[in-house]
Amino acid sequence: MMAVPVPLRPDFQAAGLRSAAQRTRDAAQARRLLALATIYEGASRADAAKIGGVTRSVARDWVIRFNAHGPDGLVDLKSPGAPSRLGACERRALLSKLENKPVPSTGSDKGLRLVDLAQWVFEEFQIIVSIQTLSRELRDAGYGKRPPRRRHTGAGRRSRQPAAKSTLGAPDSEPKGHRFKSSRGHH
Template sequence: MGSAIGLREDFDGAALRRLSRTTKSANQALRLLALAEIYDGGSRSAAARIGGVGLQIVRDWVIRFNARGPDRLLDGKAPGPRSRLNDTQRRALVDVVENGPVPAIHGVVRWRLIDLARWLYDEFAVSLDDTTISRELKKLGYVKLTARPRHHAQNEHAMEAFKKGFAAELAKVKAILPKGTPIEIWFQEEARVGQKNTITRRWASRGTRPSAPKDQRMKSAYILGAICPELGKGAGLVLPFCNTDTMSLHLAEISLAVAPGAHAVVLMDQAGWHMTDKLDVPDNISIVALPPKCPELNPVENIWQFMRDNWLSNRVFTSYEKIVDLCCEAWNKLVDQPWRIMTIGRRKWTRRS
């Protein structure tokens, strides 16, 4: 018979007994006491009786302990069942999720878990339930998100061309100004807020459907808002409608917020009341039109989303005056948080100019 495997020499019985009293694992404590018996000169049979196991298991504990010390005597996490998807099938799943369903082929306009389960079975004869597919998607880095609206006729090339050419547009404005005039880049947009208000997501117990107040009346007002992301400034008005006259009032408000001696370049979409020759544009403002159907270029759209999600949604406005009061309160709260304007509104393509 071969000789028993000796224990490592940097521990002793007293040390293992002390560790057994501090560990939170009952199984580790039992194994430490069994090995402490060996350190103190006891037999392997006695150690096996303390541990309630056979001699082969004691031998395994000794090997594990010698390799990595007391930590190796902790129970490891069970590996669990093998994944039923291989790497090829996972790559195919990623491709189909990224490309989205084809309604004429798949019969749906968005993937549900049950649809992906059916697709996997049709393609690979792999049968998975919804929970398993959800777990696989999360491992692959996918979560269920609300899609961002995009105009159906949007020209992505025009967006990129505008970003690359913005420095040239800014140079045209600088060319007609006195040399050394500071330039402030502003973004302008309007938002309608009314009694027919929006409802946001909210935390709720799993399996329930939370409710929120929803008014069906039609009174509304408009927030005309503009921000200067680099300086964290804002200028806004709450008015009953949008037209050339109200736009002129808003430009005058922006003009007051521009630093003395500076010139503001205001980026806005091509709404009729933005581009008309009848608009009264202050001397310290130049207007640059954004490409059509490209609201993503205007960070004020993100400002509106933030204000609705945090301050304006899930409310019932009892009157037009209440709408105006809460819109003013929300806008003033935003202006009092310049860091918020900076973090939401900054765009790299304007800072390269």
């Protein structure tokens, strides 16, 4: 017994899908739209799957996604990734640690480094968390990266002062150690 194919939504036509396929910058979405356009034109689901380079069951999934969300349903969404290793309790403790701003084991008073925080999380909760993950967790909690180290206030002034005239060579004297030679053969 053959399964009845899922019908395509009636508010679209083949020409509209082909037009949408031309406008999109997503190659996978364009391929899916073109495959579904052939179904609107009367092609079999097997032919549409062949055009899309997939099996009939995948083409059926496209029809279901298209029926539910239109052309936007044929865009691949970013995978959410693995769930966070830190739970709500650990996250609160981490933020509390940052608010208290303890002096790290390095003896520096510049604040905690991500590597110090990762070590603290391991010692407190026996959870191994990468520096990148910890950085993302803190960014999501509203903590940004620290600004770059401030320069000494006098450093900029010294470099902007004009050179004293006595340091410049006299206009008629040859500079010592001049290594450039003329490309015309004159010395």
